Amino acid sequence: MDLTLRFRHAMLRRLMNAAGVVALAAPALHGAACGGVVVVEGDNGTGGAGGNADSTSIGTSFPVGSGTNSSGSGCTLTGSAASGGQAQATECIPPINGTCPTQYNATMYIVPSVACSYVVSVDCGPVPQGGSCCYMVTEEGGGCPGRPFIVDDTARSAEAVHAECGWSLGVLAPDTRGLDADVRRALAAAWTGDALLEHASIAAFSRFSLELMAMGAPADLVAAAHQAALDEVRHARICFALAQGYAGAPIGPAAFPFAGSIALSADLASFAAATAREGCIGETLSAIIAAEQLARATDPAVRRALSAIAEDESRHAELAWRTVAWAIERGGEPVRAAVAAVIAGAARYVPSVVVDTAIPPGILGSHGRLDAASARDAMARALDEVVRPCFASLLQVAPRAVVVASAAA
Template identity: 50%
Template sequence: MLLDRSFRRTLIARLLLSAGPSTAAALLVAAPGCGGENEAAADTRCFDWDDELGACLSREQALEEFRTIHPLCASEEEIVSVESDATPRDGACCYEVIAEPAGPCAVGRPFSLEGQRRTAAPQPAEAGWLARGKDAGLGGRQPSLGDLTDEERETLAEGWLRSALEEHASVASFARFALDLMALGAPSSLVEAAHIAALDEVGHARVGFSLASAYRGEPVGPAALPMPRGVPVAADLVALARAAAEEGCIGETVAALLAAEQRARAEDPAVRAALEAIADDEARHAELAWLTVAWAIGAGGEPVRGAVADVFEAAALSLRRPRPAEAGPPRGRAAALAAHGHLGGSTLRELSCAALAQVVLPCARALGLWSPGDLDSTRAPGVS
């Protein structure tokens, strides 16, 4: 499944501030990721390519890129060989390939304690966690409910409520992140950005609760967030970098791309306004995570780099594990839900996988944070 090309290319460029133009160019690969959709025939795969970059990649180079990006997700197929030289086509370099079936695929910044994600319970709410006015992220609008069935409204209310509770928990996650940074001597720019990100998440939560309330027909918000008396901070730079890689470089980057995809498919003006703001904010949060990892490696050296590499390696391995097939809603109902920003579980899974395959792991490789090494070593046990 291909992610929105414009947003993907822009996000890659933002994340690769330290990469040279040749490195960045190689990452503008439109690999199908979790499979299914392609821009050409089923046996053809194309790289985005600019004429200023020179000649297309050779067969061997193209296969390396496909093997690096495509199988990490292993949802539908694996590219096993490139059978032709490149054919330039509409700003892309296209190749005839042989693909074999592979196995299925992996998302924001959670608030976790003792390995468990924490979110508040929902409860009837007054206006405290609802969006207010034109500055609240809904463009001064409310979603249109006229053509929705009761079942569709219930699904949308549940989906936006779940999202709102996760965004609410992210406020706490960024607050703790700011403490981690200060405890480990991070520069003020990172600390400042962490606090700004926490405020962004307050806005996202308000928008989510407002949309959930609109679809539900009554106001809903968060109860108290479960919190121990003492919230631990990162013990050292290794712990900080590992968390930033997991929750930010992976989680927030994927979240930004998912929000952009939801916005692209949404039709309701209020929902589109909300998702546009969320996608932009999550992209900045992703940048913060990658900058934090770079600072931590600069300060802590190889032990930190190794811990970060382990995070990306685990992500690559996890995407090779087969997942059960999921039945989606009927086509008409799926379209109605997508118009209001709700995508089914299988679609989100495929998009998440594509985000990892097309953006996260290639960026990690380009920045020297992770190397796939021998392709066979990235296979999970029992996956062929």
């Protein structure tokens, strides 16, 4: 079996186990293990009827957007300037199974061409163009891979500085023989970008720990959150070490821009929704992307880095699913509804990956980087095969857990 497929299957089992939905999720696991399309009943109690029309979509029932223009007629592919952090752009994708996805279903496949942005809405399309399916899309920044530190809907991270700053793990040195200066510079920039995101994840887990305490969470969740923050310190050091190895010069983070205060989630529903977005989706995609990178990497230092990161990110994803399951059990329907709203828009939170064209394709994979199309495909598979089935099972099971807990009390 393909290693990355095996990893996704293992992730699905781990996450469903973490969320406490293994028994009722058995059909979904069986479907995935047989290599077929995962079929999960709808989360609205209708038995999955009314799902979307694309044959590649899973059976989970999501609402079809009203007022959509699925034929693409009358859709003019013109962009608009950024406003309030959002901008309209034309995005084109290859046909899926020979046809263009509907306007609604296209959200599952479109990944913005601007780094760290995500799809807010697919405004019209498809418009066939040069063998591709094109759509007008509204996009917004703040969708970087991993667990972001979000402030006012925007991901925040430190700047990189050319100083070691005590953040490099000196034992990890990639083999740079045979790489020219431009390629080394591009690889250094790519790993620096990852390092800054890992560095921001430390802040995200520190805030998450405080929020868990504010919500009255049990000790095991608080302890796991602190452990995860320490994992992110190691990830940041690993990535800065690789960046430094490619650059041949020190690289580290500047002071983190907290700007004086850290806002916490106001209630359990908004906390669960943020955890679903940043942890259940962000960390699950992050683990699966790391596994995809590892499957291609040949450089020993890069492989060592990625195998540690893939395992840790899987555990962080488990923590997020456990936390959301706990929050739904604790808070009941309002929390469940807030989480359901996140999964309905899950495709929005699939980040874009932009690759420097200075890195030749053969070198890209062996040094642990994915090309944009591979990253997009990996994230689409992760959503379809892992995130959505797990959410669907969790949202079905959680209300029963509340009933059981109430009866026992």
